[in-house]
Amino acid sequence: MSLLRGVLGMELIGISVKLFLNFQEKLVLLDSALILDVPLGVISRIEKMGGATSRGENSYGLDITCKDMRNLRFALKQEGHSRRDMFEILTRYAFPLAHSLPIFAFLNEEKFNVDGWMVYNPVEEYRRQGLPNHHWRITFINKFYELCDTYPALLVVPYRASDDDLRRVATFRSRNRIPVLSWIHPENKTVIVRCSQPLVGMSGKRNKDDEKYLDIIRETNKQISKLTIYDARPNVNAVANKATGGGYESDDAYHNAELFFLDIHNIHVMRESLKKVKDIVYPNVEESHWLSSLESTHWLEHIKLVLTGAIQVADRVSSGKSSVLVHCSDGWDRTAQLTSLAMLMLDSFYRSIEGFEILVQKEWISFGHKFASRIGHGDKNHADADRSPIFLQFIDCVWQMSKQFPTAFEFNERFLITILDHLYSCRFGTFLYNCESARERQKVTERTVSLWSLINSNKDKFKNPFYTKEINRVLYPVASMRHLELWVNYYIRWNPRIKQQQPNPVEQRYVELLALRDEYIKRLEELQLANSAKLSDPSTSPSSPSQMMPHVQTHF
């Protein structure tokens, strides 16, 4: 079926090459000097430039705006309506939703020897965290997404709260997104709980059930007198939300909680900020005042605020000071950023390749980050105000952490970039739709391939050779502007001058070293066997086992 999408041959001015849509739904342009390979999913907007009367070089053709920080311009010949055909075909397949066509992931027939859909199993993940326990239980109240249609089917809630309690709390939380457990500290048992804003409104409504519910959460740790609430928004925004029925937990109503605002701005601010980043890096890099231009985008400042917020959440929990409740307005953008980053700082499991996949699958995909709306998969409405690079911003924060802790993550930069590329590509089902209930209706796991199938069947490519597995180490990145950098290898990767700076040779060298290291370990084992035979004289050679052992123990 996908082959029917056909090959679109066309000639570009200057270079006579074929540009075609192949069966992988990519725009591929082959020339001896240039290979262009663009998944159609990445296209955000297609415009015709120039008209019949256009003269001059490259003034007639198509302009394609992409979601991944680049624009493409095809200069075409004016004869023979080639542009009209190309425009129509491209529009059709880049924006299938507007033409009642399926998204490519549903047509993709790739096969992998690993099934990425098996990576995340919520029961297993909660069991890994030691749940359920005396204080927390797993509930199936949302099995049919009746309590909250944007939450996953399986939730972890306080043992002492009944399902009826949950239903009453849901009425007081925006879109019924009640406080549920995201993560529990293995030793001090403090927790990270996520939800949406309370529906306080202009009149300052209160809800006894919600108040009691938060107190039950606090009481899961007997010795702690206060529950900490982090409202991700700036204070003024939280107040302004009252006008539309939202708000925040007031001191009067919630005696045993203290609330802090984290000053992180909303999706619109982030979208505009990234747009400014694109303006200074594409097509040409702003050279004369690079740093102050970069500053004026405020992108790194937003990164700093998100990281700072996550650090505060992580610190509260790891120090055992109190349990933490995180929300913003709806609890699916900033909240997901904060909980997932804090979990990444606290729990070394999430720093492995599969652990990170589980983290994304859990905190982002299952808890209803609206990927379809934020990315606009297959949708032609490029100016949609719902679009926003929230997930990209999260990945950027992860990259900043991996820069500061070069040995703490099992995955490398390519892993993060691959995730971002397929966030847009529509080749996999992983990021499609806004929530679990929609994905279930569309039978995504049956009808599409998971991105993790691609990655996990070729893991070596995505491994950081310097990874040192550490249990229980909490990572606190330095979230000061001095230590944050623009992620040049992602944001400016299309610039040919930057391209040669990509760290391919380093990776090559790392891989070489890794192979040699494995060989070394093998030989060492042989040596130890030989040495154990002559235990009487341990000091004969510099490679005596006592000296070598530490290397073995700290290996991957």
Added chain:
Amino acid sequence: MEFSELIRTGRAQAELLRGPEAPPLRGTLCVTGHHLLLSPGPQATSDLWLLLLRSVDSIEKRVAGDSGTITLRCKDLRVLQLDIEGVEATLDIARSIEALSSLESVITSFPFFYRPKGLRLGDAWHFHPPEHYYKRVARETNAWRLSEVNEDFSVCPSYPRAVIVPRAVDDDALKRSARFRQGGRFPVLSYHHAPSGTVLLRSSQPLTGPQKRRCAEDEEMLRAVLAGARPGARGFIVDTRSSQTAKQARMTGGGTEAKAAYPGWKRLHRPLERGRPLQESFVRLVEACGDLEQSMDRWLSRLEGCRWLAHVKEALSTACLAAQGMEREGACILVHGAEGTDSTLLVTSLAQLILDPLSRTMAGFQELVEREWIQAGHPFQLRCAHSAFSHARPKHEAPTFLLFLDCVWQLGRQFPLSLEFGEGLLLALFEHAYASPFGTFLCNSEKERCLCEVRTRTHSLWSGLNQPKEQRKVRNPLYVLNPLAIWPSVEPQSLRLWQGLFLRWTRPPEPSEVAWEKVWQIVTDKEKTEGSQPTVSAPEPQS
């Protein structure tokens, strides 16, 4: 002179604060002729804390009640705080430190007293004499010869004894050319690029003056350079001043090569900042990096406002220009500014790193620093008298050498496998250039070093650095020989603040050190597997 006259008080009880990352240290504080010691008490002698007084850049004292506080800002950009019991003791210690840290006499400085275990005096001074390199070039080319015209430093006081000049030019002509160049710095060979057969030269400005004087021997020399390269070869003169500044220099006796007088040579102006503006840029940057109160929202524009990265960019792009001229255009290059002891050396040494794989080895880089900076007469004593914290009005201070190290760091960041040495070596060179127990960076020229008998009476930094125990700090474990030229990207987004230097004392060092250790571990494991010992120092490239 007796140091004891300058020491007002022997000892006092004090607490030392070393920044946010290190725990405070309590004990007996003691000033000696060259050091500040803090002995934490009889039970823990191994934790004796020691600071070379020479590395104190500025000192600030405050007394309150019956105790005082001394803040020491060091040349390596560390900030230390000493809380001292007793007002009198505080003031005395402060005065002692002030007096001892600003001693100008070279021969009473610490390197003349430093006698570390395991090193022998006189060792390693023979490691990197420029003669080795010059002899090799003379052997390889036939067009060049070693000259001893400056044997007694009379022709050019800032040049070393041995220089390399075109074979066709005799010593008398050199002397006359020297009289036509500021400070006697006549054009000499800096680097021979064998693949293209071209050479890199350096000198000072010609003394054309307002009358536009000429010098036949000087012109003949540059003609001989082109003739020695190949028939019809061209040359570029890279003047590190703007054409306006170069013209103005005529009024004070300097100037620039007239086009008509030097056929085949074309002049290019690439203004590089030097002297006071460069020092001020450094001071502003260090101030910004140390200003922890400042609202971080303005960090990037403040960083830009310091202009330090702009200087890095200019230095690298001028070096690229010189290197490109040789490699791509097959032209000879002469680099000079005014005195030819600062930005000139910056450009010639960086151009060599870009082109020459040997200069990127551990031994080759040390040789480069020795030949192109120390022997070439960069006035280290004047330029590095003070670092970024001194309140005194800068006289001759300028961080030209630090700018060079920063550019090398940028090269290393962009080509992580191509340099045999790591950030540790660059940090060590920065520290030792400003204050060191070794004699390598003492004085302003080879002539002065000979007068002070530096070679026989002090230890060389190179022997200190090449000890096996230092190797993990200074070598790059990922190094693989890269035979190609390494062309750096000088786009502003490719250049970074050198955090390892400028934020060294304010960031937690741990993660990057862990990573470094990890890389080392992998590499040494590999070497053990192969059954070979880690190479302590690569064989000298010269012989």
